[in-house]
Structures are given as structure tokens and as C-alpha cells.
Amino acid sequence: MADASKDIVDGFPGDKKIIVVFVLGGPGSGKGTQCAKIVQHFNFTHLSAGDLLRAEITSGSRNGVMIQNMMNEGKIIPPEVTIKLLRRAMLDSANDKFLIDGFPRDEENRAAFENITKIEPEFVLYLDCPEDELERRILSRNQGRADDNTETMRKRFRVFKESTLPVIMHYDLKGKVRKVDAAKPVDEVFEDVKVIFAPLIAKV
Numbered sequence: 001m002a003d004a005s006k007d008i009v010d011g012f013p014g015d016k017k018i019i020v021v022f023v024l025g026g027p028g029s030g031k032g033t034q035c036a037k038i039v040q041h042f043n044f045t046h047l048s049a050g051d052l053l054r055a056e057i058t059s060g061s062r063n064g065v066m067i068q069n070m071m072n073e074g075k076i077i078p079p080e081v082t083i084k085l086l087r088r089a090m091l092d093s094a095n096d097k098f099l100i101d102g103f104p105r106d107e108e109n110r111a112a113f114e115n116i117t118k119i120e121p122e123f124v125l126y127l128d129c130p131e132d133e134l135e136r137r138i139l140s141r142n143q144g145r146a147d148d149n150t151e152t153m154r155k156r157f158r159v160f161k162e163s164t165l166p167v168i169m170h171y172d173l174k175g176k177v178r179k180v181d182a183a184k185p186v187d188e189v190f191e192d193v194k195v196i197f198a199p200l201i202a203k204v
């Protein structure tokens with residue numbers, strides 16, 4: 001049982017209890033797709049770390065060029081940048097339930113988020129999908145992303161295995177990972193996701 005007093009983000013109006021679910025999985029595993037469906041059914045606010053970083057590039061921010069260069073190499077942006085964006089989006093929202101998609105990407109992300117926000121996730125939704133299927137999805141995503149090419153995709157797969165899987169292992173040891181088979185069609189994956197979220201919603 002998590003200590004509720006630790007789940008309060010410094011500066012949150014009314015010191016309300018914040019529910020956070022991390023959504024992890026390889027690039028193209030369907031994190032954004034499933035999060036959109038969870039938002040519709042369970043009234044969460046969806047925060048994609050990758051989307052926030054891309055918005056930072058297009059806004060012409062001082063960090064934009066650095067973020068773009070790192071993304072093009074499939075590298076993980078320093079956590080202070082990403083956490084600042086996540087924290088601002090959480091504070092700007094009136095909601096108290098957040099899906100944080102594509103974060104924490106590595107141990108450094110995880111430790112920094114924990115230190116800064118003191119938030120422990122309720123659980124981690126892990127969308128498990130084999131690489132050949134990820135590859136098909138990324139190469140046909142067609143969203144104009146500079147990192148959706150064969151060379152960067154391979155680097156992103158390597159980063160996922162070397163840096164993100166250990167984070168999933170960390171939460172697995174705490175009994176916090178809810179794994180689904182993400183290789184199935186979208187609606188079938190969501191059937192499994194719904195079963196995972198239903199008890200959480202009943203509880204709060």
C-alpha cells in the first residue's frame with residue numbers, strides 16, 4: 001500500500017491525491033492509441049512525454065534544437081527537461097488522474113521523477129509487442145516524424161531494450177506491472193486494458 005502523503009505534488013492546488021499510471025512499451029507498441037481509448041472510457045488525462053517534447057521543438061524553445069538532435073538519434077533527453085514539461089502539464093490540468101505515456105524511459109527518468117514529484121505510480125501498463133510488428137507499425141505510421149525511419153528506429157529499439165526494460169523490471173519486482181499482449185488488433189488490446197483499469201476506477 002503506497003503512502004498517500006507521498007503522492008502529493010509540491011504546488012498542486014489543494015494538495016490533492018494524484019493518480020499516475022505510466023504507460024510503457026516499445027516504439028510503435030500502441031501507447032498513444034490505447035491512451036486515447038483509456039481517456040474516453042476512464043476519464044484520465046493523457047500526457048505523452050514524446051508529444052510534449054515535440055511541442056517544445058515546434059514552439060521554438062531554447063531547448064528545441066537540442067531535443068530535436070537527440071530525438072533524431074533516438075536518445076533520451078535529460079530528465080529535467082522532460083519532467084518540467086510533464087509537471088507543468090499536470091499543474092495546468094484540473095484532473096487528478098494522469099496517464100504518463102513513454103515515461104520513465106530509463107532509470108535516470110524514473111529516479112528524477114520520484115525525487116521531484118514524490119509520486120509513485122499506481123501501476124505500469126506495459127504494452128508488449130515483438131519487434132517485427134513494431135517495425136511494420138513505425139514504418140507505416142505516416143505522421144511525418146523524423147525519427148520514424150529504419151536507422152533511427154533500430155537505435156530506438158536498442159534504447160528500449162537497454163534502458164526502458166530495466167525500468168519495467170524495477171516495477172515488476174514491486175508487483176506493479178500490468179502486461180498486455182499489444183500485438184493483437186487495437187480493440188482486442190483495449191479489452192485487456194479495460195480489465196486492468198476497471199478495479200482502479202471502482203476504488204477511487
Ligand code: ADP
Nearest residue numbers: 027028029030031032033137141182184185186
Ligand atoms: P506508440 O505511441 O507506442 O509509439 P502508436 O499508438 O503511435 O504507438 O501506434 C503506432 C502505429 O501503429 C500507429 O500508426 C497506430 O495506428 C498503429 N497501431 C497502434 N496499435 C495497433 C494495433 N494493436 N494493431 C495494429 N496497428 C496498431
Ligand code: C5P
Nearest residue numbers: 049050070071074075076077102103105
Ligand atoms: O514516445 P515517443 O516515441 O513519442 O518518443 C519519441 C522520442 O522522444 C524518443 O525516442 C526520445 O528521443 C524522446 N523521449 C525522451 N524521453 C522520454 C520520452 C521520449 O527522450 N521520456
Ligand code: MG
Nearest residue numbers: 031032048050
Ligand atoms: Mg506515442
